[in-house]
Amino acid sequence: MRNQANAPMAEQFETLEQQEEVSRLGMWAFLATEVMFFGGLFMAYTVYRHAYPHAFAIASKHTNLLYGTVNTAILLTSSLWMAFAVHAASEGNRKLLVRYLLLTILFAFGFLGVKALEYRQDFLEHLIPGRDFAVPEAPKSEIFFYLYWAMTGLHGLHVLIGIGLLSVIAWMSSRGRFSEKYYNPVEVSGLYWHFVDIVWIFLYPLLYLIDRHV
Amino acid sequence: MSSATISKKSYLLVWAALMVLLGATWGVAELNLGAANTILALIIAVIKMGLVIFFFMHVRYNNRLTWIFAGAGFVWFWIMVSLTMTDYLTRGWLRAQDASISYWQEGAPTPPPGGNPGDVNTTKSNR
Numbered sequence: 001m002r003n004q005a006n007a008p009m010a011e012q013f014e015t016l017e018q019q020e021e022v023s024r025l026g027m028w029a030f031l032a033t034e035v036m037f038f039g040g041l042f043m044a045y046t047v048y049r050h051a052y053p054h055a056f057a058i059a060s061k062h063t064n065l066l067y068g069t070v071n072t073a074i075l076l077t078s079s080l081w082m083a084f085a086v087h088a089a090s091e092g093n094r095k096l097l098v099r100y101l102l103l104t105i106l107f108a109f110g111f112l113g114v115k116a117l118e119y120r121q122d123f124l125e126h127l128i129p130g131r132d133f134a135v136p137e138a139p140k141s142e143i144f145f146y147l148y149w150a151m152t153g154l155h156g157l158h159v160l161i162g163i164g165l166l167s168v169i170a171w172m173s174s175r176g177r178f179s180e181k182y183y184n185p186v187e188v189s190g191l192y193w194h195f196v197d198i199v200w201i202f203l204y205p206l207l208y209l210i211d212r213h214v
Numbered sequence: 215m216s217s218a219t220i221s222k223k224s225y226l227l228v229w230a231a232l233m234v235l236l237g238a239t240w241g242v243a244e245l246n247l248g249a250a251n252t253i254l255a256l257i258i259a260v261i262k263m264g265l266v267i268f269f270f271m272h273v274r275y276n277n278r279l280t281w282i283f284a285g286a287g288f289v290w291f292w293i294m295v296s297l298t299m300t301d302y303l304t305r306g307w308l309r310a311q312d313a314s315i316s317y318w319q320e321g322a323p324t325p326p327p328g329g330n331p332g333d334v335n336t337t338k339s340n341r
Contacts, residue, residue, distance in 0.1 A: 024276070025283050032287030039291040046295060047302055065240075072236050080229040083270045087222055187272075194270045201262045204236075205255035209243035 008182035020184050027188045031195050038199055041151050045206060048147070052140040053211075059141030060210035062127055063148065067118040068208035071111050072200060078107030079197045082166075086190045092180030094173060101170040101186075104193065108163045115156055148207055155203060158196045165189050220269065228269045235262050 013019040049056045085100035126134035128149070129142040169189050172178065178186060235258050242254045268274040273284050 021277070021279075024280060028280060028283035032283065032290075035287030035291050039287075039294060042291070043294060043298060046299065050299070050302055069236070069240060073233065076229065076232045076236065079266060079270055080225060083220075083225045083228075084222060087220070087225065191271055194266050197270075198263050198266055201266070202259050205239055205243070205259055209239065209251075209255060211251065212243050213246045 008179075008184075016181065020187075023184050023188050024191070027191045031191065034195060038151075038154065041147065041154065042202070042206075045147050045151070048143045049210070052138075052143065054214065055138035055140035056144045057211035057214040058138040059135060059144035059148075060208065061212070061214065062125065062135060062141075063208050064118050064121060065208050067114050067121075068204055071114045071118075072204045074107050074111045074114065075197050075200050078104050078111070079194050081107060082190045082193045086183070086187050089173070089178055089183035089186040090180060094176060094178075097173045097178070097183075097186070098170055101166055101173060105163055105166050105170065108159055108166070111159055112156065112163075115152070151203055151207070155196070155199050158199070162193050162196050165192060220272070220275070224269065228265050232262055232265055235265075 009016055009019055013022070081100050081103040085097055085104060088096035088100055122128070126132045127145055129145050133142050133145070135141045166189060169186055173186065239255055239258050242258070243251060245251070247254065267284060271284075273280060276284075
């Protein structure tokens with residue numbers, strides 16, 4: 001069944017509210033699998049940081065704290081735009097909805113841009129595990145950087161997927177597919193976007209701020 | 215619908231709180247508090263997560279079933295971390311001399327003369 005604004009309810013549902021609740025719970029169930037997905041990496045991080053605390057602290061000082069902090073602010077702000085977008089959708093304000101979605105996407109690109117600058121610097125400083133790895137005072141910090149690349153890489157992939165998802169939602173919004181009665185896809189995509197934000201909230205102190213005093 | 219219950223002003227306040235907490239994360243990290251640094255950083259991160267989940271993601275205004283769905287992943291993650299760390303944190307408590315048990319605290323046992331079979335470079339330090 002097509003999700004037209006005047007007939008947005010799929011036939012298996014009794015009411016719009018029921019459809020809303022089902023899709024919201026569906027997204028939360030998916031996000032629970034995402035917690036498990038990232039959870040494996042956070043678990044590995046915990047085990048190795050416990051095993052090599054000193055090497056992790058030294059490695060962490062090699063990351064670029066300024067880029068990390070700026071990116072946290074960018075991502076938190078993009079979440080604000082997303083919340084505004086859902087708010088505009090709930091008022092049936094199509095123009096504002098599209099505008100806030102585009103702002104969210106713009107900030108997501110900003111995040112990836114800063115990340116690209118940071119990756120470039122990491123690359124030039126030989127912070128990639130392997131033969132040329134350049135933290136001689138703590139060889140075990142290589143493990144930190146395995147996790148750094150894997151975790152920020154996986155998170156970056158989620159940002160990229162989020163950009164794709166929100167672009168589709170923005171396009172649908174501009175075509176008038178949503179109304180104040182039916183904007184569930186906007187809200188559910190917002191849940192995904194905020195989740196990506198939450199992952200970064202934890203990556204920021206765990207990667208950039210382990211111990212500033214070693 | 216549920217999300218309309220939050221005004222734009224409230225969203226702005228939540229965002230401002232998140233920014234203040236971001237500054238606090240950095241600021242606290244610059245103080246030398248030893249092990250408390252990590253604990254404080256994680257507490258602040260959990261507060262930030264709570265703000266995002268309850269307000270940006272509207273869970274505060276959703277029904278209890280949504281609360282369960284939203285909490286399930288984190289509860290199971292917590293079970294995984296605590297069960298795994300009860301192992302790693304307590305290794306070597308009882309039989310610290312046993313090399314196979316204290317590996318994580320002490321590093322690898324010293325290799326036999328001539329090195330372990332298959333080692334490429336036995337002179338390289340392990341730490």
